[in-house]
Amino acid sequence: MTQPASRSVGHYQYEERDRTFLQERINEFEGQVRRRLSGELSEEEFKPLRLMNGVYLQLHAYMLRVAIPYGVLDSRQLHRLADIAARYDRNYGHFTTRQNIQFNWIALKDVPTILRELAEVDMHAIQTSGNCIRNVTSDEFAGAAKDELMDPRIHAEIVRQWSTLHPEFTFLPRKFKIAISGSPEDRVAARFHDIGLLARPGENGPLFRLFVGGGLGRTPVVGQELFDSVKEEDLIATLEAVLRVYNAFGRRDNLYKARIKILVQTIGLEAFRKAVEEELARMDRAAYRLTSEHVAQIRARFALPDLKAPADAADVLEQHKKADPVFARWVASNTHPHQDEGHICAVISLKTPGAIPGDVTAEQMHGLADLSERHSFGEVRVTHLQNLVFGHVRKDQLHELWQGLKALGLAAPNVGLISDIVSCPGLDYCNLANARSLPLAQKLGARFGDADLQAEIGALSIHMSGCINACGHHHVGNIGLLGVDKRGAETYQILLGGDAGENAAIGGILGPSFAEDEAVDAVARIVEFYLGQRQKGETFAAMLKRCGLKAFKEVAYETV
Amino acid sequence: MKLFDLSGRKPLEAASPVPFAEWKETRQGTAISLAPDVEVEELRSHLGSLTLIVLEFPVFRDGRAFTQARSLREYEGYEGEIRASGHLLPDQAIHFRRCGFDSVVLPDGANVKDWEDQLGRYQFYYQNTAVSPV
Amino acid sequence: MKRLSRPGEGEILLLTASRLLDGRIVWLGEGDHWHESIAEAVRFTYEEAGPALERALAEAEQKEVVAVYEVVARDTRPPEPVTTREAIRAHGPSVHPDFSYDHAPVREKEKVG
Ligand code: HEM
Ligand code: SF4
Numbered sequence: 001m002t003q004p005a006s007r008s009v010g011h012y013q014y015e016e017r018d019r020t021f022l023q024e025r026i027n028e029f030e031g032q033v034r035r036r037l038s039g040e041l042s043e044e045e046f047k048p049l050r051l052m053n054g055v056y057l058q059l060h061a062y063m064l065r066v067a068i069p070y071g072v073l074d075s076r077q078l079h080r081l082a083d084i085a086a087r088y089d090r091n092y093g094h095f096t097t098r099q100n101i102q103f104n105w106i107a108l109k110d111v112p113t114i115l116r117e118l119a120e121v122d123m124h125a126i127q128t129s130g131n132c133i134r135n136v137t138s139d140e141f142a143g144a145a146k147d148e149l150m151d152p153r154i155h156a157e158i159v160r161q162w163s164t165l166h167p168e169f170t171f172l173p174r175k176f177k178i179a180i181s182g183s184p185e186d187r188v189a190a191r192f193h194d195i196g197l198l199a200r201p202g203e204n205g206p207l208f209r210l211f212v213g214g215g216l217g218r219t220p221v222v223g224q225e226l227f228d229s230v231k232e233e234d235l236i237a238t239l240e241a242v243l244r245v246y247n248a249f250g251r252r253d254n255l256y257k258a259r260i261k262i263l264v265q266t267i268g269l270e271a272f273r274k275a276v277e278e279e280l281a282r283m284d285r286a287a288y289r290l291t292s293e294h295v296a297q298i299r300a301r302f303a304l305p306d307l308k309a310p311a312d313a314a315d316v317l318e319q320h321k322k323a324d325p326v327f328a329r330w331v332a333s334n335t336h337p338h339q340d341e342g343h344i345c346a347v348i349s350l351k352t353p354g355a356i357p358g359d360v361t362a363e364q365m366h367g368l369a370d371l372s373e374r375h376s377f378g379e380v381r382v383t384h385l386q387n388l389v390f391g392h393v394r395k396d397q398l399h400e401l402w403q404g405l406k407a408l409g410l411a412a413p414n415v416g417l418i419s420d421i422v423s424c425p426g427l428d429y430c431n432l433a434n435a436r437s438l439p440l441a442q443k444l445g446a447r448f449g450d451a452d453l454q455a456e457i458g459a460l461s462i463h464m465s466g467c468i469n470a471c472g473h474h475h476v477g478n479i480g481l482l483g484v485d486k487r488g489a490e491t492y493q494i495l496l497g498g499d500a501g502e503n504a505a506i507g508g509i510l511g512p513s514f515a516e517d518e519a520v521d522a523v524a525r526i527v528e529f530y531l532g533q534r535q536k537g538e539t540f541a542a543m544l545k546r547c548g549l550k551a552f553k554e555v556a557y558e559t560v
Numbered sequence: 561m562k563l564f565d566l567s568g569r570k571p572l573e574a575a576s577p578v579p580f581a582e583w584k585e586t587r588q589g590t591a592i593s594l595a596p597d598v599e600v601e602e603l604r605s606h607l608g609s610l611t612l613i614v615l616e617f618p619v620f621r622d623g624r625a626f627t628q629a630r631s632l633r634e635y636e637g638y639e640g641e642i643r644a645s646g647h648l649l650p651d652q653a654i655h656f657r658r659c660g661f662d663s664v665v666l667p668d669g670a671n672v673k674d675w676e677d678q679l680g681r682y683q684f685y686y687q688n689t690a691v692s693p694v
Numbered sequence: 695m696k697r698l699s700r701p702g703e704g705e706i707l708l709l710t711a712s713r714l715l716d717g718r719i720v721w722l723g724e725g726d727h728w729h730e731s732i733a734e735a736v737r738f739t740y741e742e743a744g745p746a747l748e749r750a751l752a753e754a755e756q757k758e759v760v761a762v763y764e765v766v767a768r769d770t771r772p773p774e775p776v777t778t779r780e781a782i783r784a785h786g787p788s789v790h791p792d793f794s795y796d797h798a799p800v801r802e803k804e805k806v807g
Contacts, residue, residue, distance in 0.1 A: 017683070017684055020683060020684075021682065021683075021684065021686075024681050024682050024683070027681070028651070028678070028681055031674075031677070032651065035674070036714075037714070037715075037758075039755060040671065040674075041649075043760050045620065045649060048620075048621055049649075049651055057712055057717050057760065057761065058717070059719075059779075059782065059783055059787075060717070060718070060719060060783070060786070060787065061716060061717040061718055062716070062717035090790075090793060106717070107715060107716035107717065107718075108714065108715055108716060108717060109715050109716065131621065161686040161687075162686060162687050164686045164687075165654075165682075165685065165686065166686075166687055167626065167654065167655040167656075167657075167658035167659050167685075167687075167689060168623070168626045168627055168630055168655070168659055168689075169623070169626075170623065170626075170655055171620070171621050171622065171623025171626065171652075171655075172623060236687075244627050244630075244631075247623060247624060247626070247627045248599070248624055248627045248628075252622055252624075282634075282635045283634070283635075284634060287688055288688065356789055427778060427779055427782060428782060428787035428788055428789050428790075429787060433779070435778075436778070436782075436788060436789075438787075438788075438789045439788060439789055442789065488776070488777055488778075490778055
């Protein structure tokens with residue numbers, strides 16, 4: 001091993017061959033850029049090739065999307081991302097709901113150099129876009145959460161490796177997203193992925209519940225359970241079989257009907273399952289068996305945190321909370337219970353009210369990387385709600401971490417609250433957008449920014465997308481906002497009642513769309529109505545069920 | 561027509577492939593071409609009479625023939641030549657090779673060096689393919 | 695080819711593209727040169743724009759630009775695009791005043807850096 005195992009906890013440690021592979025992949029991309037510039041490749045041919053390396057042509061420049069497999073970064077990687085933001089972007093990085101980071105101001109000619117700088121810290125942009133198997137996402141509290149059944153990251157890494165430059169599945173009908181969680185509380189939106197895996201330990205090794213055909217976008221669909229208990233040794237074979245059926249039969253004549261969800265809907269779950277089972281029956285199972293030796297090899301390349309905390313760590317935290325109510329409020333919203341009594345997971349909100357959701361400056365990234373070294377074994381995770389997590393913080397040191405975050409301007413106490421808004425880049429950056437989403441997210445954040453008000457409202461999610469592609473998951477927010485173009489004007493539809501988790505649901509459209517300021521006012525009226533009418537302890541979803549969409553609609557359109 | 565050899569098996573230069581539907585009628589020769597929407601099981605009873613199957617790419621982004629090739633090799637046990645034809649990019653060379661293709665019909669003006677470079681680019685791959693084990 | 699957008703009263707057409715090498719937005723100016731500032735864009739009538747667009751598309755490869763198309767703008771000085779999307783392309787993202795193209799063209803900013 002070229003690095004001490006203590007360097008990075010929580011993700012796979014690269015071997016020499018992994019590094020060589022990245023170099024070879026960069027050489028390949030560099031050649032493709034060269035052939036594009038010489039005219040050997042047309043734009044039509046180059047586009048899918050650059051997309052497979054995370055390079056989009058956006059509104060103002062190229063965008064580079066860098067993979068953060070299963071959402072885990074180490075401090076040296078975060079430092080490097082900061083350097084890239086400063087040198088090649090305009091000092092910003094943008095964390096996304098897909099556990100990636102995007103740079104919005106990249107020049108194509110710089111991309112090979114950037115990729116080399118990333119490869120030095122074992123990072124890449126492979127398959128972060130394009131019609132291939134995308135960056136595998138996972139639970140942000142993996143390996144730390146108290147409620148976890150098993151750490152999903154080992155298998156996430158196995159799936160990452162298996163999908164990397166897969167010869168058969170690199171030119172699929174459409175993109176293919178896989179998420180994996182090991183918690184009974186679905187924190188990865190497993191039912192909204194092409195394949196969602198929920199892992200649990202079984203008597204003879206791990207078992208995987210497999211959902212297929214979920215997705216958002218133009219046609220939101222809740223994924224269906226294809227198999228209840230896939231055995232570990234059959235995991236790769238099963239993925240191969242599903243992808244093979246999709247590659248052969250997914251539609252290629254219509255971009256909007258090409259996702260696997262449409263195939264599953266068209267032929268029905270039973271027929272799809274039968275087709276997958278037929279593949280499995282024909283397959284040389286030995287060739288695709290995921291052996292326990294292989295799993296052990298991968299597992300051995302994950303370093304575990306050494307969780308030692310003083311016996312009174314929890315008491316110290318309680319004292320800090322008593323002494324400082326502002327800190328106590330942050331702890332109440334921005335932490336999650338850890339498996340170890342002396343530790344806690346800290347969520348760092350990238351949603352400072354009024355700021356751009358998910359945006360961080362190079363200085364903040366450097367600062368966070370330093371803090372993670374001091375407080376979380378140099379490990380930083382990206383959440384599917386555009387926040388960051390320090391997975392293993394000693395309870396007695398949480399106050400110190402919080403002070404460090406305050407100094408970076410990253411101590412907003414709003415995780416899971418109304419100003420923790422998920423938003424896509426929208427028309428300010430995105431080529432496909434109908435309307436801006438960031439200014440609206442900023443206005444809503446500012447409107448509900450008051451910490452007391454947010455605490456009073458309690459858990460409530462707002463999700464915002466600038467077009468029907470639904471990158472901001474507007475369908476699964478308690479309150480969803482969707483930008484639509486109404487004869488050249490930016491307007492916003494409101495959806496209510498979405499849920500990404502165990503009770504997966506797609507929000508219902510309230511009615512005709514609003515102009516920007518009207519939309520902010522309408523959301524405010526909806527929230528007010530909720531505050532006024534809710535019964536004790538009633539969630540937004542529960543009250544919506546009780547009162548019905550129509551009651552909310554009347555309130556939303558009151559003065560318009 | 562210029563062929564590029566992927567697997568080291570000598571491509572059958574002289575063969576003139578006939579579309580499968582036509583071949584089923586006439587059974588002329590031992591070389592066919594197959595559209596991407598045909599399931600390879602349909603060939604099962606004929607494979608013994610075939611020495612060349614040409615799989616078609618209407619556009620390079622249409623990856624169905626990769627699955628056809630692997631099914632021919634892995635499920636049907638076909639051992640004759642598999643060839644790729646149509647809109648192809650050298651960037652796909654290793655995918656062809658690893659899915660069981662033996663040769664490609666080079667597009668007009670193709671740069672053979674791009675194809676050669678691509679074949680030798682990677683020292684290892686992350687996944688087993690039953691066709692060309694790592 | 696898709697039909698050209700038709701400018702209304704007091705409106706003209708401009709041609710725009712993205713530069714292949716860095717993806718930056720450019721506008722077609724005098725002498726068929728692509729410029730970063732919309733102020734340098736040539737104004738076309740509906741009738742002139744068709745042939746100009748065809749020529750620009752034919753030369754796109756050689757001029758190293760991609761995604762060439764026409765934009766409707768008000769005939770002011772400088773011209774002001776009609777849609778929000780094109781206004782954002784002309785002036786920069788609305789959420790980052792410090793990234794505005796109006797005060798410091800991208801090229802100059804980069805030279806300083
Ligand atoms: C800015 C450039 C972006 C472009 C051009 C883009 C493009 C797209 C498109 C075309 C779709 C629809 C795909 C389909 O339904 O077949 C989509 C869906 C999606 N994108 Fe983006 N996206 C961008 C940014 C983002 C960002 C910033 C995020 C994360 C915050 C994101 C995450 C997602 C997710 C989660 C979905 C929907 C879920 C699904 O796959 O069904 N994208 N994107
Ligand atoms: S939802 Fe639409 S506007 Fe927003 S990033 Fe996705 S494609 Fe762009």
